[in-house]
Amino acid sequence: MAPDAPAPDDDPLAEAGYLDVPPAEGGSAGRGWWDANAEEYLDEHGTFLGPDDFCWCPEGVREADAHLLGDLAGARVLEIGAGAAQCSRWLVGQGVDVVATDVSAGMLLAGRRYDEQTGARTPLVLADARALPFADASFDVAFTAFGAIPFVPDADRVHTEVARVLRPGGRWVLSVTHPVRWAFPDDPSEHGLTATRSYFDRRPYVELGTSGRVRYAEYHRTIGDHVADLVGAGFVIDRVVEPEWPEGHERTWGGWSPVRGALIPGTAIFVTHRA
Numbered sequence: 001m002a003p004d005a006p007a008p009d010d011d012p013l014a015e016a017g018y019l020d021v022p023p024a025e026g027g028s029a030g031r032g033w034w035d036a037n038a039e040e041y042l043d044e045h046g047t048f049l050g051p052d053d054f055c056w057c058p059e060g061v062r063e064a065d066a067h068l069l070g071d072l073a074g075a076r077v078l079e080i081g082a083g084a085a086q087c088s089r090w091l092v093g094q095g096v097d098v099v100a101t102d103v104s105a106g107m108l109l110a111g112r113r114y115d116e117q118t119g120a121r122t123p124l125v126l127a128d129a130r131a132l133p134f135a136d137a138s139f140d141v142a143f144t145a146f147g148a149i150p151f152v153p154d155a156d157r158v159h160t161e162v163a164r165v166l167r168p169g170g171r172w173v174l175s176v177t178h179p180v181r182w183a184f185p186d187d188p189s190e191h192g193l194t195a196t197r198s199y200f201d202r203r204p205y206v207e208l209g210t211s212g213r214v215r216y217a218e219y220h221r222t223i224g225d226h227v228a229d230l231v232g233a234g235f236v237i238d239r240v241v242e243p244e245w246p247e248g249h250e251r252t253w254g255g256w257s258p259v260r261g262a263l264i265p266g267t268a269i270f271v272t273h274r275a
């Protein structure tokens with residue numbers, strides 16, 4: 001967010017919808033929004049995520065079971081868009097050499113509080129995923145669980161930065177909202193099961209303040225867009241995981257619920273490596 005922008009609390013919500021906004025404004029809004037909403041977000045989802053658990057998605061896929069990052073013995077690992085760094089904290093507990101990064105100081109501060117609570121020491125670095133403060137080829141593995149990518153208009157820049165800091169052959173694993181969800185209302189009930197918008201409409205979901213500034217922006221990419229961004233940055237796609245809703249999993253998370261999970265996917269996890 002630009003330094004002269006009013007804080008979100010001083011700029012109440014005036015309008016929300018699928019709108020074209022200047023990419024630079026949409027891409028920088030995330031920082032202010034996550035700073036302002038870190039506590040509320042963690043009040044709502046912190047228990048599900050746990051302070052030191054590695055959960056890939058609202059379907060509850062855990063790295064401990066899925067092993068999507070592969071063997072991490074001796075690996076240097078980078079998390080981008082880490083939020084309160086729950087995933088990295090779990091990796092620290094496994095003895096992994098990991099650095100968690102995020103653009104929001106508010107989210108990282110919450111991560112520091114989790115460290116105090118759990119006794120962990122998780123390396124936390126404030127960084128926009130589109131400009132990582134690390135040397136070329138300095139990591140073996142990078143990952144994000146719903147971080148950064150949905151909140152920037154230029155995800156190709158994230159992939160290019162990740163490719164730069166990964167050594168050749170290094171793994172890049174990212175979970176995102178399953179693109180098919182864009183066509184449906186973000187509603188966990190049966191109202192969220194009727195397609196009402198075009199899957200191909202790339203206009204972001206945007207919240208504007210009374211000042212006219214972008215308070216929040218979330219960007220859609222089709223499956224083809226994700227593939228083009230990844231391949232264009234030099235990644236080979238090894239797998240796309242579409243987790244099914246587990247039997248007995250009753251937890252609703254925003255638009256994710258057992259009702260919708262029984263019929264349509266909610267998450268896509270791309271498992272890739274740098275060529």
Ligand SMILES: C[S@@+](CC[C@H](N)C(=O)[O-])C[C@H]1O[C@@H](n2cnc3c(N)ncnc32)[C@H](O)[C@@H]1O
Pocket residue numbers: 030031034049080081082083084085101102103104107127128129130144145146147148149151152
């Ligand atoms: C849904 S959270 C994901 C974090 C964590 N895995 C979780 O589930 O809470 C999204 C995170 O992406 C971060 N983010 C948004 N834009 C970013 C950017 N340009 N660079 C790095 N992080 C960004 C936000 O600050 C937020 O912490």
